[in-house]
Every structure is written in C-alpha cells, then in structure tokens.
Amino acid sequence: xxxxxxxxxxxxxxxxxxxxxxxxxxxxxxxxxxxxxxxxxxxxxxxxxxxxxxxxxxxxxxxxxxxxxxxxxxxxxxxxxxxxxxxxxxxxxxxxxxxxxxxxxxxxxxxxxxxxxxxxxxxxxxxxxxxxxxxxxxxxxxxxxxxxxxxxxxxxxxxxxxxxxxxxxxxxxxxxxxxxxxxxxxxxxxxxxxxxxxxxxxxxxxxxxxxxxxxxxxxxxxxxxxxxxxxxxxxxxxxxxxxxxxxxxxxxxxxxxxxxxxxxxx
Ligand SMILES: [Fe+2]
Numbered sequence: 001x002x003x004x005x006x007x008x009x010x011x012x013x014x015x016x017x018x019x020x021x022x023x024x025x026x027x028x029x030x031x032x033x034x035x036x037x038x039x040x041x042x043x044x045x046x047x048x049x050x051x052x053x054x055x056x057x058x059x060x061x062x063x064x065x066x067x068x069x070x071x072x073x074x075x076x077x078x079x080x081x082x083x084x085x086x087x088x089x090x091x092x093x094x095x096x097x098x099x100x101x102x103x104x105x106x107x108x109x110x111x112x113x114x115x116x117x118x119x120x121x122x123x124x125x126x127x128x129x130x131x132x133x134x135x136x137x138x139x140x141x142x143x144x145x146x147x148x149x150x151x152x153x154x155x156x157x158x159x160x161x162x163x164x165x166x167x168x169x170x171x172x173x174x175x176x177x178x179x180x181x182x183x184x185x186x187x188x189x190x191x192x193x194x195x196x197x198x199x200x201x202x203x204x205x206x207x208x209x210x211x212x213x214x215x216x217x218x219x220x221x222x223x224x225x226x227x228x229x230x231x232x233x234x235x236x237x238x239x240x241x242x243x244x245x246x247x248x249x250x251x252x253x254x255x256x257x258x259x260x261x262x263x264x265x266x
Contacts (some may be wrong), residue, residue, distance in 0.1 A: 002115035003047045005035055005077070006241040006252070008157075008196030009055040009216025011086060012071070014063035020233060024058070024218035025067055027238050027258075031217045032074045034257040039242060040076040047242065048113065050077050051120065053196035054084025054157030055216070056092065065095030083107045083124040084157040084196060085131065085171065104136045110144045115245040116151025116191065119144055123158045123173050131158025131173035131197070138175070138182050145186045152186065153245075154193040159213070161206045165221060167231045168198055180207050192250045194243075201239065201254050212252045215239040 011024045018024075039047040057064035072079055081099050083089060089107065093099075100109030106122040119141060123131030133141070133156075145152065158173035160180070173179070183190060193211040199221040203212040215238055222234035237256040244251040 002113060002245045003039065003045060004113075004243050004245075005039060005047045005050040006053065006194055006214060006243055007031060007035075007050060007217055008053040008214060009084065009199050009218065010052060010068065011055055011058040011216065011218040012064050012068045013058050014061060015067050019058055020219045020235075022218060022235070025071060027217045028068075028071050029074070031238070031240055031257055032071060034255070035240065036074070036076050038255075045242065047077060050075060050079040051118070051155055051194070052079065052081050053155055053194060053213075054082045054124075055086045055196060056081055056084070057088075058086050060086060060088030060091050062091050062095060065091055069095055080109065080111065080118075080120060081107070082120050082155060082157060082196075083122050085124060085129040087124055089122075089124055089126075102137075102140045104140070106137055106140070108137060108140055110148075116153055116189075117144070117148050118153045118155065121154065121156040123156050129171040131156070131171070133173065133175045133179055138178055141179075142182045145182070150189060152190045154183075154190060154209075155195070156193070157196045159195045159197060159202075159206075159211070163198060163202060164225045165198070165200075165223075165232070166225070166227055167229070168221060172197075183207075183209070191245075203252065210250065212241070214241045214252075214254050 102108040108122045111118040125132040160173040160176035162169035199216045220234045220236040222232040224232035242253045
C-alpha cells in the first residue's frame with residue numbers, strides 16, 4: 001500500500017486578509033494540523049507526501065506565497081506544489097525555489113514512488129482562467145511517458161472535460177484532444193488522474209481514465225447546473241483526500257477536516 005494526501009484550491013491571501021467571509025490561511029492551518037495528526041510520521045496511517053493541485057493563492061502576490069510557505073512549514077511531510085489559474089508562476093518560483101520545474105520553467109515534475117510514476121502538470125496560462133497544455137508541456141509529458149514503464153498517476157489543476165457547471169466549464173483545460181493523444185498509447189498503465197479547479201468532490205472517468213477531485217481548503221463551488229452568469233460559490237465543508245494505492249485499487253477517501261464530531265462506536 002502507498003498512501004498520500006491530495007489537497008487543492010488553497011486560495012491563500014497575504015496574512016490577515018479574508019475572502020468570501022472566511023480566512024483561507026486558518027482553513028489551511030487546520031488542514032495541516034489534521035494531516036499531521038492523522039497521517040504524519042508515527043500516526044496510524046502515515047502518508048508519503050502531500051500534493052496540492054493548484055490555486056495555491058488567490059491573487060498570486062509574493063506576500064501570499066510567503067504566507068503559504070509559513071503555513072506549510074508546519075507539515076511533517078514532504079509537499080509537492082502545483083499551479084492553478086489564480087497563481088503567478090514567477091512569484092511562486094521565487095518563493096519556492098526548491099519545488100520542481102521542467103527545463104522550460106513550467107512547474108512540472110516527475111516523482112518516482114513505490115506506487116508508480118507521479119506526473120505533475122502545469123496548466124497555468126497567463127491572461128485567462130482557463131487551462132492550457134502547450135506543445136512544450138505536452139512534449140515534456142510525452143517524453144516522461146516514453147521513458148517510463150509501469151503505473152502512472154497524473155495530476156493537473158484544470159480538468160480536461162466539462163462537468164456541467166456552466167461558468168467552470170468555460171475555463172476548463174483547453175487542450176483535451178491534444179492531451180488525450182499524448183496519453184492514448186499509454187492508457188492501460190494510467191491508473192488515475194487527480195485534478196482541482198472545481199472546488200467539489202468529483203469522480204468519474206474521462207476517455208477511460210479514472211479521475212477524482214475534492215473540495216478546496218477554502219471556499220467551494222456549489223452544485224448548480226443552471227445557465228447562471230457567475231460561478232456559483234458555496235460554503236460547503238472544506239476537505240482533503242487520503243489516497244491509498246494498492247496493486248489492484250486506488251481508493252480516494254475525502255475527509256471533511258473541519259468536522260469535530262469525531263468517530264463513535266456503532
Ligand atoms: Fe480554485
């Protein structure tokens with residue numbers, strides 16, 4: 001078994017600022033405390049690392065990345081950070097020079113694990129909230145797939161498919177067909193795709209590839225499939241996921257870490 005934590009859409013602001021009536025820094029601190037307690041070294045279910053699938057900050061200011069860094073230093077686990085549409089690549093790289101980037105400066109990295117190869121993609125495109133995978137980023141992905149064997153786990157902020165939430169579908173990942181073409185020769189060994197962006201618990205399959213996402217650690221997106229002109233926000237509970245990979249299964253446990261009711265005997 002191989003366990004890791006998936007968190008997404010942290011939307012951190014500079015210290016002291018709030019958003020939609022909540023403090024994203026406090027929400028993330030609570031997630032860090034929960035992860036440390038439940039999945040840190042020496043816990044009942046220790047995780048290998050934490051992967052954050054983008055929208056690390058809300059406006060991408062250096063002060064927001066500084067705040068993020070200070071909070072994440074409380075994690076007793078390694079963490080791998082990815083970009084979302086709300087992030088700023090240069091400010092992120094200045095604040096986190098230790099995080100992996102590819103030869104073109106995109107925040108993409110390949111992580112070898114005992115469960116297989118984890119490929120973290122960068123779908124950030126300046127000037128739009130939609131996601132993109134340009135030729136350079138797709139070539140990096142194709143090369144990593146070509147040089148590897150065995151199980152692959154994909155991570156990207158923007159999902160490559162519409163989900164029915166109108167204003168979010170308008171800012172999905174724009175190059176779905178191009179991504180599918182790169183993945184197609186390797187599809188039997190692509191075990192799962194993890195994404196963020198939707199701020200919702202989601203699971204299904206895309207072109208035969210299983211996928212999942214979870215709520216963010218700050219504000220959420222409501223399940224509203226009407227033709228409204230704005231993204232429907234909500235204050236549903238924040239969550240992170242414990243992902244357990246075994247030889248024949250990928251299990252995604254969503255955990256509402258703000259809930260303090262605790263387990264009781266049934
Ligand atoms: Fe987001």
